[in-house]
Every structure is written in C-alpha cells, then in structure tokens.
Amino acid sequence: MKRLVPVSVLRAFAVLAFGALAITGCGKSQSPAPPAAPAATAPVATQAAEIVKLPEIPTHWTNDKPIGSGAPGVTDAQLLAGTSDPKQWLLYGGDYSNQRFSPIASLTPAAVAGLQVAWIFPTGTLGQFEASPVVYDGIMYVTSSYNRVFALNAATGDLYWRYDRKLPDDLRLCCGPVNRGVGIKGDTVMMATLDSHLVAFDRLSGAIKWDVEIANYKDGYSTTSAPFVVNNMAIIGVAGGEYGVVGFFDAYDVDTGKRVWRHYTMPKAGEPGADTWANNSYEAGGTPAWTSGAYDKDANVLYWTTGNPGPDWNGDDRAGDNLYSDSVMALDPATGEMKWYFQFTPHDVWDYDGNTQVFLVDMDYHGKPVKALVQANRNGFYYILDRTTGAFLQASPYLEQVNWATIDAKGRPVVNPKASPAEEPDARTCPGNMGGMNGAWTGALNPKLKLVFIPAIEACQQFAKGIPIRATGQPYMGGMPVTQDVNEKTAYGDLNAIDVATGEVRWRYKDVDPMGGGALATAGGVVITGSQDGHAIALDAATGKLLWKFRVGGGVRSQPIAYQTGGDTYVAIGAGNWATIAAFQGGTVNIPEGGTLVVFKLPHK
C-alpha cells in the first residue's frame, strides 16, 4: 500500500457508516448528511448486516510522494558532526559524545519564555513516551511506546509515514512498553522492538528494508533503546535484567541487517571473570545492556554500559563481583572486543544498573588535560574516569541523599552493611532502586559552562530479600524494594547542575515529583526538561532559575531536542507517562495516560 490512508479502508468505513445509519434508523427522526458512499449502491438494512464487516485496521502506512529536500542519505561525516549542524539531530545523545548540547544560540534565558506551540502530534498509545526524536532533511522520526514509528514534517507535524509494530501479548517487560527512538544512516531508519527485533525502514517511503531477530523474547529479552550507529553498524543491546537473561549487545550492518558481532556482558566458563560468579550463576546473571553508548571518533573507541546482575535483590548464589555487570566498557567498534572496563557497583544487590548516560568530555582536571568519561550513576555517585585507560579519577555524590556506600580511593564502594537487602528490612537506603538518575532518561552537558545537568529521583527505599525461583523467561529478582519514601509521600525530584571536572553540585532545581524526563542544553544558556506533572520546563543553565513552564500533557519522560528548519528554531518534547511506574516512583498519577509530542517554535524578533 503506497498511500498514507488506504483507500479500501475509507470505502469500508463509508459503507459501515451508512449501514449503521440504516440499521439504527437514525434517518427517521434526524436529517443526517448523506454518507460519501453512492446512495444508488447502498445496501438495505438486512443486507448491510450481512455484508458489512469492520475493516482490518492498518498497521503500516507508507509514503510515495516526494518529501524532504532531495538530500542524500545520512553520511558518517554528518553523524560525526552531530548537533554542530543545527538542522539535524541524528543521535539519541545528540552527538557521539552524548552531550545533548544544541549550538542554537537563540535559545537564551530571555527568549525561551516566548516559545510558542507550532504543532502537536498524538502517538495514540499509553505508557511512557521516552523517545528522543531524530531530525534530518526536514523530516522528524519519532517512536512511541508499543513500537510505533512516525515520519513527520519537522516544521508542520504533517504525517509522511507510520508503522505500528504488531506485538505479541506475552512480552517480557520489566518497566513498561517503552522505546527511546530510532537510529539513522544513509536512507535507513532503524527501530528496536519490545519483541527483540531490529527493524529497518526506508527513510522516505517507510517501507521495511529488513527485520532481524535479536533474541527470543520468550526467554526474557526485550529491546527498548535507540540503535547507536557507528561506522555503518547499528549497535543495540538487550533488556532483561529482571528475567535472568544472559545479557549482550550486538552490531548489525545497516545495509543488510546481518549481525557483525555480539558481545556477551558476562564471561562463560573458563573465561576471565567467570570466577566472579559463584555457582555458575552467570548462566542467568542478567547484566543487560539496554541503553545507548558513546563513541570517541578520534580514538575509534566505542563505550557501552551494562545493567544489574540477577537476581536483583538476592546475591547469595552469585557471590563475587559479578563481572561485567554495572560497568562501562571500552571496545573496538569493528569487533566488539573489550579494551578495558570499570565496574561501578560490584556485586550489586540494589538494582543499580550502571548504564546511565556516559558523557565524553575533554577537560582540565586539576591542571592537567584529561580525555574523560563522566557519568551520574544510578547508584547516586558522579564518576570521572580517564577514558583512554579506564582509570578511576574520582567519585562524589550528586544527590542530596546517598547512604548505601562511600567510594574508596580506587573507586570501589565501601558498602554500608545496613543497606543490604534483608528478610525483614528496616534500613532506609538511598537512592532507591530507580536511582538517582536512570538509564531511561538523559542528562545534558554545556561545555562552555562546564556543567552536567542530571534530572534525578530523590527517594529512598528498604530492600527486602527473598528466595528466587528460576524459570526461563520469567521474573527472577529475589526480593523487592519497599518504597518507603513513596509510601510516606516524601519522594521528590531535582535537576542537578554538576561541575564536570570537580563533581561539585553548583545548583539544584527541585520539583515536588521525582524527575524522569530527559534534558537538553543550549548554547544560549538554557536547560530544557520536563516534570512528571506534565510540564515542559526551561531553566537558566547558569543559575537553575525557572524561566518557563508549559503544560504539555501527561508526565514528561521523553528526551527533548532542538533543531532548525526553514529558518526557524524548534524545540520538541514528548509527554505521557505510565501510571504504574509513576506510582512506583512517587510521581503524579492522576493525569490520564497517552503520548503527545509538542513542538515549540521560537518566534522571529
């Protein structure tokens, strides 16, 4: 089908509408407008009841009209340029260093309050709307919960093509039906799916180019992150840390969908690190890789992070450090071979996935130039590593409340014994299992101000330990967090502005709800994010002063972007949360679910 709306469906609806009118006899007392279907061929009521069937609702609308500017496909050079070209936003993190920094200087503290709604687009789905849109050639590609992907006119919101993934009803999801966006290269747009496939589309027509299975979802796998495109490969990792999976991340050839390499996140028997998993527990040790990575183009090094070992809250049968869970790894992008690793939370029993956004930043560190990798980890600490060697430089708390551990001189946690899960827990432990920051959303970095902006949850929990029963494809968690602060209604949120080279928190913007939306920083000195009570928010990047807020719908869980097209400047931010996760975090739950993309435009002076 090459039309946006299949004609057969329109006809079917017209017949259905006329049939319904005839059957219900509405015409006897009313004078409704005649339906579009030819009256001469309209069936009588009894016939209509027999021949009219509900049309099958399409799930894929392609495009056969010229769209875009005629530009060729996305090149490696354009991916390397990242957001330095304000007409494009090609990567989840904006650029390969993941800074989510827009060079648009006109988005200033003075101007941002003048943002006006340009267009709004509904996703038609419930659940968290976590995507970061991609913009190229005047076209926006955005995904929604339940794996819909839309190609839209970036200036008007007009729909070019759409694909709704037909998903099975027995998905293995831990935390909602989320997707965080597409990857793009050449004329190919790619989306990973909740049933663990990677699907490629022609960027102009929306036709499927290939569809490959990453893993059997029935074994506990799902994929939620945006494919990370490097050197004509789409790199994507799996979720499933709550299902006892064997974690990995893959590289796929963008042109063919053929898998180039797979990197398992845990060692197998006999491999280095296998002795960090007692009882061969790496066979169901989780350690997923469900977020996007970073890439140092000069060194040609890929950075990827991993999630929690399983079972989450009972580590008795997996004694040891559980490599390479909760870690960051440097890898050869051509082979997936690991160069070095750093583990943030050895033998994690709190669900502190180590896979929050990593930022690559060259900095002056105590008077010396350092090519650094920094991360506000889910465990509540902000880390600075030397990304050329993996050497630990320092860690410091970025939250107001961190008590599960301190970090020693080598970067290893010194765990507070009261913080470990217990059968009858009574210790309020901070942060809770969601973090801190979380891999489900982004931060941003302003290289001029040398500040990292981290939206976070301030909510502590008690951790209950139990007996896990292992069954393939089933939850395997070994305990549960007791949401103490949420129950006591003391959970809150903040956006933390962290000095990139010292870890000092320069300012905090506080919100009554835990924060769970992503961040965008602009060269004009603004930070844009969103709140779980449904507002887009703009802050002064230097001070944290609230500059502007606007009701965009439900709770904001998306990753905002900025771009220019047709000479105008736009900011896009999605709204829509999942009540279950909002309740678990202590956020607003009384706003109805439903995804909405709101795009603002900066008026001309």
Add this chain to the structure above:
Amino acid sequence: MNAGARNAPIAAAIVALCCALGACSSGESPADRFAKDPDAVKRGKAIFTGTCGAYCHSNKKDNRDAPYLFDCEWLHGGSDEQIHATIANGVPGTRMIGFGGKMPQGDDDIWRVIAYLKTNRETCANAR
C-alpha cells in the same frame, strides 16, 4: 506442555494422598498445618518476596495489573487446593506460569506460600 502442566497430576496425587492419610480429615490442608509453623510461614514469605512480589503481585494494594493476593477475592478459586492448583499449574494466557516442579523444596514450598498468604490476609467474612 509446560512444566506446571506436567506436574499437575503429581500435585493432585499428593493432595489425594494427603487426604487418604488423614491430613484432610479435619478439613485441614497442608497450608493450614504450615500456618501453625512460624518457620514455614517465614519461608513462604521469602518465596513470595523473592519470586512473586517484586513486579507481579504486591504485598500492598496498588495499581499493578497482577492480582492482589491478601484480600478475599480469587479469580481462580479461593480454597487452598484451588490456590495450590493455580500456583502449580499457572494460568494459561497470562504471565502466571506454573511453579509446580520448580520450587527448591518441592510441593511443600507451594503450601508454605499459601500458608503465608492465609496468615497475612485481610479479614474476610467467608475466609476459610
């Protein structure tokens, strides 16, 4: 056939054997006997906490899609034997798999979970 289904006849046979041996003569189920043993209830709680309670069944009323198990409303029968069958065999078409044959200490662990549920349920007019 899943493991739970395979073990359904075994579970039924165990129930029948228990009754034949007199354990049911007073209307007591194995869960009732375990309910009198604090260590058994404690183990039932640990299994519930570690396997049933994190993202599926909650131990407090909230808006999860999995049923809350401490009230007196049962979708698949509320007698001890019916609850046992649900745990052992699962519920087709749902995320509830059968745990028959998967528990570390066999069928007794299922009864211990039921004992934990029974000893912590809310007050119900017709509760057994």
